[in-house]
Amino acid sequence: MKRIVLLGGGYGCMKILTTLIDNQLPTDTHITLIDRNPYHSLKTEFYAIAAGTSADKDVRQVFPIHEQVDLVYGEITAIYTEQNRIEIDHSEELIPYDYLVIGLGCEDNYHGIDGAKQFTQSVQTISKARQAGHTINELKAYGKVAIVGAGLSGIEVASEIRESRPDLNVRLLDRGASVLSAFDEKVQQYVEDWFHKNDVEILHHSNVEYVEKDGVCNNGECFINDVTIWTAGVKPNHLIQTLPYEKDRQGKVIVNDYCQIPSQENVFVVGDCASSSFSPSAQLAGKQGEQIGEVLTSIVYNIEPRKPKPIKLKGSLGSLGKSDGFGNMYKQPVTGLLPRLAKSGVLWLSKRH
Numbered sequence: 353m354k355r356i357v358l359l360g361g362g363y364g365c366m367k368i369l370t371t372l373i374d375n376q377l378p379t380d381t382h383i384t385l386i387d388r389n390p391y392h393s394l395k396t397e398f399y400a401i402a403a404g405t406s407a408d409k410d411v412r413q414v415f416p417i418h419e420q421v422d423l424v425y426g427e428i429t430a431i432y433t434e435q436n437r438i439e440i441d442h443s444e445e446l447i448p449y450d451y452l453v454i455g456l457g458c459e460d461n462y463h464g465i466d467g468a469k470q471f472t473q474s475v476q477t478i479s480k481a482r483q484a485g486h487t488i489n490e491l492k493a494y495g496k497v498a499i500v501g502a503g504l505s506g507i508e509v510a511s512e513i514r515e516s517r518p519d520l521n522v523r524l525l526d527r528g529a530s531v532l533s534a535f536d537e538k539v540q541q542y543v544e545d546w547f548h549k550n551d552v553e554i555l556h557h558s559n560v561e562y563v564e565k566d567g568v569c570n571n572g573e574c575f576i577n578d579v580t581i582w583t584a585g586v587k588p589n590h591l592i593q594t595l596p597y598e599k600d601r602q603g604k605v606i607v608n609d610y611c612q613i614p615s616q617e618n619v620f621v622v623g624d625c626a627s628s629s630f631s632p633s634a635q636l637a638g639k640q641g642e643q644i645g646e647v648l649t650s651i652v653y654n655i656e657p658r659k660p661k662p663i664k665l666k667g668s669l670g671s672l673g674k675s676d677g678f679g680n681m682y683k684q685p686v687t688g689l690l691p692r693l694a695k696s697g698v699l700w701l702s703k704r705h
């Protein structure tokens with residue numbers, strides 16, 4: 353019996369699971385997928401949960417049902433790669449594997465800033481995004497919201513809250529001279545203009561020194577806030593730090609062309625936990641997942657796996673509320689309704705699959 357264990361039911365491991373099932377599992381192969389939630393969470397939509405503009409049910413999907421697949425719901429508390437075993441909820445009964453895929457995503461990076469973890473809301477897990485949504489929607493008229501970080505997720509959170517609650521005072525703290533540093537200048541300007549038109553204050557060159565229960569202190573000035581949302585950086589899941597393998601400067605595991613750990617080839621790493629020359633994204637996790645799915649298919653059929661081709665990404669898309677957006681498509685900057693429709697289309701397709 354070949355036992356494959358998938359840690360996390362995110363974009364990466366979902367793709368691996370569906371690829372393996374689509375390729376027909378040999379009868380001597382068994383898969384166990386472990387996640388804390390009994391559904392696949394569509395993390396790219398968590399901004400809409402935080403703003404209260406999407407229903408919870410719209411951002412989750414059921415896992416596929418298959419007689420050779422076990423779905424285990426619990427908190428993964430340790431990964432013992434020397435013993436080929438996984439611990440869940442600190443239980444003494446460990447789950448054994450022959451092949452392991454680690455796809456546990458990322459979590460907030462607070463960069464050691466005092467009060468940031470304690471006093472800010474997060475959009476990094478569905479549960480935290482729900483909590484943020486509850487807090488924001490409970491705000492009294494003209495409440496004050498600050499979003500720290502003006503990358504893709506910060507922009508989506510800020511614009512969606514603006515659209516959802518026109519009465520709120522929304523402020524975006526951006527470390528750089530312009531929002532969305534990873535995007536083209538045309539996109540940056542379009543998004544800045546959208547925020548000006550929609551009365552969202554942007555503070556460039558921000559340097560948050562500390563966060564308090566009711567405020568943020570930035571460049572020596574403290575602002576009173578009712579809610580502060582942290583979107584100022586991520587790091588790989590904390591369990592990655594416990595693994596005795598080489599990592600890059602961001603703490604992600606270095607993998608080979610097959611997404612395997614070079615010194616431990618029965619262990620694969622996917623998505624936000626794996627070192628890559630690309631920025632972390634659901635799209636990248638899905639592409640890597642597809643490749644790992646093919647490599648594992650060869651392994652379970654006792655065939656020498658083919659070396660995966662270099663990954664090519666189509667670009668990225670972001671939303672400014674429900675009817676405006678931006679992105680890079682095939683290396684071209686795009687703004688307005690088209691990228692917003694394309695983003696909805698990508699979501700629709702991924703749900704349908």
Ligand SMILES: Cc1cc2nc3c(=O)[nH]c(=O)nc-3n(C[C@H](O)[C@H](O)[C@H](O)COP(=O)(O)OP(=O)(O)OC[C@H]3O[C@@H](n4cnc5c(N)ncnc54)[C@H](O)[C@@H]3O)c2cc1C
Pocket residue numbers: 359360361362363364365386387388389392393395396397398399426427428429455456457458475476504505508589622623624625632633634635636637668669670
């Ligand atoms: C607001 C926001 C907007 C985004 N927008 C985009 C976008 O437009 N396009 C894009 O490509 N990317 C976007 N991203 C990034 C994208 O969501 C991630 O890069 C992607 O989810 C990574 O996929 P993954 O498979 O590595 O992990 P994830 O999809 O995060 O999955 C990790 C899984 O592991 C589970 N898990 C974690 N720890 C444990 C544990 N200890 N025990 C049990 N289960 C555990 C989680 O429940 C989760 O199901 C966005 C992110 C955010 C926060």
